[in-house]
Structures are given as C-alpha cells and as structure tokens.
Amino acid sequence: MYAIIRTFPPFLVDLIRQTGWLVILTIIFVPLERLFAIHPSKVWRSGIGADLGYFFLNTILASTLLGLPLGAVAFAAHYLVPYSIQSALNEASFWTRALAGLLAGEIGYYWGHRLMHTVPVLWRFHSIHHSPERLDFLVNSRAHPIDLVIGRLFAFAPLVILNLGTPAGSAGPLLPIVVGLGGTVWPFLIHANIRWRFGPLEWLIATPRFHHWHHAMDPANQNYASMLPVIDFIFGTLHMPQRLWPALYGIHEAMPISWAGQLIQPLSSETFPPASVSKNV
Ligand SMILES: [Zn+2]
Numbered sequence: 001m002y003a004i005i006r007t008f009p010p011f012l013v014d015l016i017r018q019t020g021w022l023v024i025l026t027i028i029f030v031p032l033e034r035l036f037a038i039h040p041s042k043v044w045r046s047g048i049g050a051d052l053g054y055f056f057l058n059t060i061l062a063s064t065l066l067g068l069p070l071g072a073v074a075f076a077a078h079y080l081v082p083y084s085i086q087s088a089l090n091e092a093s094f095w096t097r098a099l100a101g102l103l104a105g106e107i108g109y110y111w112g113h114r115l116m117h118t119v120p121v122l123w124r125f126h127s128i129h130h131s132p133e134r135l136d137f138l139v140n141s142r143a144h145p146i147d148l149v150i151g152r153l154f155a156f157a158p159l160v161i162l163n164l165g166t167p168a169g170s171a172g173p174l175l176p177i178v179v180g181l182g183g184t185v186w187p188f189l190i191h192a193n194i195r196w197r198f199g200p201l202e203w204l205i206a207t208p209r210f211h212h213w214h215h216a217m218d219p220a221n222q223n224y225a226s227m228l229p230v231i232d233f234i235f236g237t238l239h240m241p242q243r244l245w246p247a248l249y250g251i252h253e254a255m256p257i258s259w260a261g262q263l264i265q266p267l268s269s270e271t272f273p274p275a276s277v278s279k280n281v
C-alpha cells in the first residue's frame with residue numbers, strides 16, 4: 001500500500017497524509033471538547049469550512065513557499081556567521097544541540113510573532129488566526145499562508161544560521177515521539193476548548209490556558225511563545241492571571257467570513273476595517 005502511495009504526485013501524498021491526521025485529530029479532540037469544554041460550542045460551527053481549507057492548503061503551500069527564503073538565509077549564513085561558532089556547536093552532544101535548537105527556534109519565533117502583532121502590515125495577515133470568537137482545536141489551522149511562512153521563517157532561521165537544524169548523534173527512540181507530539185498534536189491541544197490544567201507544568205510548557213490568553217481580546221498582546229512560557233517571562237509579556245480563562249476572544253477589526261475573502265483581504269489595498277464600522281453591516 002505504502003509503495004503504491006509513493007508513486008502518487010507529492011501534493012496527493014500530502015493530501016492523503018493530511019486527511020489521516022485530520023481523522024486522528026478529530027478522534028482525539030472532538031470527544032474531549034464535548035467532555036471538558038471551557039465554553040459551550042458546536043462541532044459544525046461557523047468558519048469550519050475555512051479552517052478545513054487552511055488545514056489542507058497550508059501543508060501543501062508552506063514547505064514550498066518556505067524553501068526560497070530559508071535557502072537565502074542559509075546562503076547568507078554561510079558567508080556571515082564565523083565558522084568557529086558553527087564548529088563549536090557541531091561538536092556539542094546531541095541533547096545540547098537539541099536544547100540549543102529549541103531555545104534558538106523559540107526565541108526566533110517569539111520575536112517573529114511579536115512583530116506580527118505590532119507591525120500593521122504583518123498584523124493584516126496574522127489577525128486571521130486571531131479572528132475566531134471561540135477557540136477549538138481546529139483554530140490552530142486558521143492562518144494565512146504568508147503568516148505561516150513568516151512565523152516558520154523566524155523559527156527556523158536561527159537553526160539554519162547556527163547549523164542546528166540536524167542534530168548529530170543518537171537520540172534513541174524517544175525523540176521521534178516527542179517531535180511528533182510536539183510538532184503536530186500539541187499546537188492543536190493549546191487551541192482546544194478543553195479546560196484541563198497542568199499544575200506546575202503550565203510554567204514550563206505552553207498549555208491551553210497559556211495560549212487561550214494569547215487569543216484574548218482584552219488584554220491583548222501577551223504569551224507569544226509557541227512552546228516555552230519562560231521566553232515570555234524573560235521578555236516581559238507573560239500573562240497568566242488568577243482568572244482562568246478569557247471571557248472574550250477575537251479581534252477589534254472586521255474579518256470576512258468566507259475563506260477566499262480572508263485570503264485576499266491582507267493583500268488588498270483597502271483600509272483594514274475596524275469591527276465597529278463594518279462588522280454588523
Ligand atoms: Zn498571535
């Protein structure tokens with residue numbers, strides 16, 4: 001079966017793989033969101049069609065769009081980063097390199113994400129991810145392809161610059177499981193409508209509570225890290241208040257409901273409309 005699938009065009013293989021992941025994620029999260037909901041919600045809620053569109057489109061587009069800028073970063077790093085730095089890191093143990101890679105990627109992502117919230121042209125793209133007024137696991141997929149590429153570029157560029165993208169040495173059988181969970185399931189979990197608490201772990205790793213506050217309408221602009229809340233603590237943007245969950249999620253601007261409208265709006269020259277002007281029109 002696998003041999004047959006390998007003969008398919010790459011986009012079809014991506015499509016089959018993504019469909020498999022969607023089935024797995026649905027089996028995991030839909031029952032949990034029924035049993036442990038923070039806010040009552042439906043599976044077939046508004047915007048689900050657009051979110052499914054992003055789920056498939058971004059997988060196929062992101063790696064293609066990312067290749068060129070990341071190649072340019074690697075080319076520049078080859079000439080600009082002193083060889084002694086890369087060489088010292090090359091000789092470090094596997095886990096030192098893995099930890100350095102995680103920290104470098106997190107710091108890169110943090111600043112890319114923070115810029116997306118503060119630079120108006122970047123916010124036009126990123127606001128799509130923040131537009132839902134309720135969160136569930138599938139909101140993780142809602143991201144304009146340009147937004148996704150910028151975020152990943154900031155996360156991956158430090159790894160390319162420091163040559164930490166491919167940790168050398170033996171990791172044992174644990175790493176593929178950790179990377180698979182961390183890279184694929186965890187981002188869906190932190191968006192999920194699940195009121196689980198994680199005790200002291202909430203200060204060590206991003207959890208639903210940490211990321212739900214990132215999506216809060218008021219206050220906004222906090223908890224930018226993707227995995228490590230300590231990065232927000234260091235840069236003064238950590239927000240974990242006594243109140244457990246935000247009352248209101250979303251953005252102050254109006255957002256088209258249709259998927260096509262969302263994809264086009266950031267590219268148009270029209271003024272980004274505030275919600276008070278056009279949301280109820
Ligand atoms: Zn954000």
Ligand SMILES: [Zn+2]
Pocket residue numbers: 129140191211215
């Ligand atoms: Zn999010």
